[in-house]
Amino acid sequence: MVPATPRSLTVGSDSMPVSKHTSPDSCWVVLHGSVYDVTEFLPQHPGGSRIILQLAGRDATAEYDPIHPPGVLEENLKPGARLGVVDPASLKQLQRPAVPGDDDGGKEKTPPPPLDSLLNLDDIEAAATAQISKKCWAYYFSASDDLLSKSLNNAAFRAILLRPRVFVDVTRVSTATTLLGGSHPVSTPLYVSPAAMARLAHPDGEAGIARGISRFGALQLVSHNASMSPEQIVADASPGQIFGWQLYVQNDRAKSEAMLARVVAMKNRYKCIVLTLDAPVPSKREHDERAGMEARLALERASGGGRPDSNSGVGQQLFFGTAADLTWQDTLPWLEKHAGGLPIVIKGIQTHEDAFLAARWARTHPGTIKAIILSNHGGRSLDTSPPAVHTLLEIRKYCPEVFGAVEVWVDGGVKRGTDVVKALCLGARMVGVGRAALGVERTFEILQAEIETCMKMLGARDISELGPRFINTRAVERDIFDGDAGLDRSGLWTATEPTRAAKL
Numbered sequence: 001m002v003p004a005t006p007r008s009l010t011v012g013s014d015s016m017p018v019s020k021h022t023s024p025d026s027c028w029v030v031l032h033g034s035v036y037d038v039t040e041f042l043p044q045h046p047g048g049s050r051i052i053l054q055l056a057g058r059d060a061t062a063e064y065d066p067i068h069p070p071g072v073l074e075e076n077l078k079p080g081a082r083l084g085v086v087d088p089a090s091l092k093q094l095q096r097p098a099v100p101g102d103d104d105g106g107k108e109k110t111p112p113p114p115l116d117s118l119l120n121l122d123d124i125e126a127a128a129t130a131q132i133s134k135k136c137w138a139y140y141f142s143a144s145d146d147l148l149s150k151s152l153n154n155a156a157f158r159a160i161l162l163r164p165r166v167f168v169d170v171t172r173v174s175t176a177t178t179l180l181g182g183s184h185p186v187s188t189p190l191y192v193s194p195a196a197m198a199r200l201a202h203p204d205g206e207a208g209i210a211r212g213i214s215r216f217g218a219l220q221l222v223s224h225n226a227s228m229s230p231e232q233i234v235a236d237a238s239p240g241q242i243f244g245w246q247l248y249v250q251n252d253r254a255k256s257e258a259m260l261a262r263v264v265a266m267k268n269r270y271k272c273i274v275l276t277l278d279a280p281v282p283s284k285r286e287h288d289e290r291a292g293m294e295a296r297l298a299l300e301r302a303s304g305g306g307r308p309d310s311n312s313g314v315g316q317q318l319f320f321g322t323a324a325d326l327t328w329q330d331t332l333p334w335l336e337k338h339a340g341g342l343p344i345v346i347k348g349i350q351t352h353e354d355a356f357l358a359a360r361w362a363r364t365h366p367g368t369i370k371a372i373i374l375s376n377h378g379g380r381s382l383d384t385s386p387p388a389v390h391t392l393l394e395i396r397k398y399c400p401e402v403f404g405a406v407e408v409w410v411d412g413g414v415k416r417g418t419d420v421v422k423a424l425c426l427g428a429r430m431v432g433v434g435r436a437a438l439g440v441e442r443t444f445e446i447l448q449a450e451i452e453t454c455m456k457m458l459g460a461r462d463i464s465e466l467g468p469r470f471i472n473t474r475a476v477e478r479d480i481f482d483g484d485a486g487l488d489r490s491g492l493w494t495a496t497e498p499t500r501a502a503k504l
C-alpha cells in the first residue's frame with residue numbers, strides 16, 4: 001500500500017495542502033510523518049467519524065499511538081491510501097492544539113515519588129493520578145453510573161473477617177499453585193486481568209506489564225483492546241512466562257477468527273482464550289464521557305465547530321462492533337472450533353446459575369471450558385451488579401459441585417493481599433487485578449508480600465490449606481441472593497433434575 005516513491009506533501013503545498021482536507025468528502029490525517037486518505041474509512045471507524053474529523057488535516061500520531069496496535073492501518077485502509085510523506089519542517093504546523101486531557105496542557109508535573117515509598121495500592125493510584133493525563137485518568141477511574149458496584153467490590157472483601165490459628169510453624173509459606181487443570185504451574189495465585197490500552201498510561205504498554213510481573217511467575221491476561229499487538233506483547237517475555245488472550249466476539253466473526261488464528265499460532269505463550277461476557281454492550285461511564293466531551297468541545301472551538309455526532313468516551317468507542325447475540329448453543333461450539341485446542345475461560349459469571357451451566361458444559365464437552373471468572377467488569381458494566389465475593393458465596397450455597405468441575409477465578413475490588421487470601425479461602429483458584437496492575441512490579445511486590453504475611457498470620461503454610469474455616473463471612477452472607485436455586489429453569493436445557501444441583 002506504500003507508493004514506490006512517496007510524494008512529499010507539505011502543509012503549504014499549492015497542489016496538495018494537507019491542512020485543506022478536513023471534510024467528510026476528503027479527509028486526510030498524518031501518522032508518523034505519512035499522509036493517509038481516510039475518507040472511505042470514516043463511516044467504518046469504531047469510534048465514529050467525528051473523532052477522525054476532529055484531527056483531519058493534522059498530525060494525529062499522539063492521539064493514535066496510545067490506542068491502536070500496529071497493523072490497524074494496514075488491515076483497514078485500501079492500497080494506495082498512503083499518499084506520501086510530510087516535509088518534516090511542516091509537521092509542527094500540523095499538530096493539533098492542546099485540549100483538556102492532554103497531560104494538563106503541558107503543565108510541569110511533580111516528579112514521581114520513589115517506588116519503595118508507595119506502601120499500598122491507594123498510594124500507587126494517587127502517584128499515578130499525578131502523572132497521567134486527565135483523559136487517561138478518566139478512562140481508568142470511571143465505572144458505570146454511580147460507581148456503586150466498583151465500591152462494593154472492595155467493600156465485600158473488607159466485610160469478611162479473618163480467623164487466625166496459632167501454634168503453627170509458618171517459617172516458610174508457599175503461594176505456588178497450578179491453573180487450567182494443573183497443566184501450568186505458577187508462583188502466585190495473583191494474575192493480571194485484561195485492562196485495555198495500557199499505552200494510554202505508559203509508552204511501554206502491555207509489554208511493560210509483562211516485564212514488570214515476570215519475576216513473580218504470574219499469568220497475564222491480555223486485553224482484546226490492547227494498545228500493542230499480541231506478538232509484540234510476548235516478544236521479549238521471560239522464559240516460561242504465560243499469557244491468556246481476552247476475546248470480545250465481533251459482529252464480523254471473520255475478524256475474531258483471524259485474531260484467534262494469530263493467538264493460536266503462539267501457543268507457546270498464550271495458554272487460554274478468555275471469552276468475555278460481562279459487557280455485551282457499552283455502559284454509561286460518566287467520568288470517561290465527560291473528559292471526552294470536554295476534549296471534543298475544545299477541538300471543535302479550535303477547528304470551527306460542526307462535526308458529525310458520536311459518543312465521546314473512550315469506553316464507548318471500544319465497544320463498536322462487539323457482538324451482543326452470543327449464546328451457549330452457538331458461541332461455544334464456534335469458539336471451540338477456532339480456539340485451536342486452547343482451553344476456554346468464561347469471564348463475567350455473576351450468578352450461581354450461570355456458574356452451574358458453565359460447569360455442566362465443561363462436564364459434557366471435555367476439554368473446552370477449564371475455568372470461569374466471577375467478575376462484574378470491575379464495576380464498569382452494570383452498576384449494582386454483584387461483586388465476585390457474593391457469587392462465590394452463592395456457588396458454595398447452591399451448587400458447590402462447580403468447584404470440582406471448573407476452576408473458579410475472581411477479579412474486581414482487590415486492593416490488599418488479605419483480599420486475595422479471602423477469595424482463596426472461599427474456593428477461588430486465581431485472583432486478578434486489572435487497573436491496579438498498571439502499577440506493575442510494585443503492585444505485585446506489595447500484594448505478594450501481603451499474601452504471604454496473611455497466610456503466616458492465619459497459620460496456613462500452603463494455598464491448599466486455605467479454606468472457609470479461616471474466615472467469617474456472616475456479614476456478607478446476609479446480602480447474597482436468597483431465592484430458589486433455579487437450577488432446573490436455566491433456559492438452556494430441559495432439566496429433569498430436582499431444584500438442588502445434580503451431581504456433575
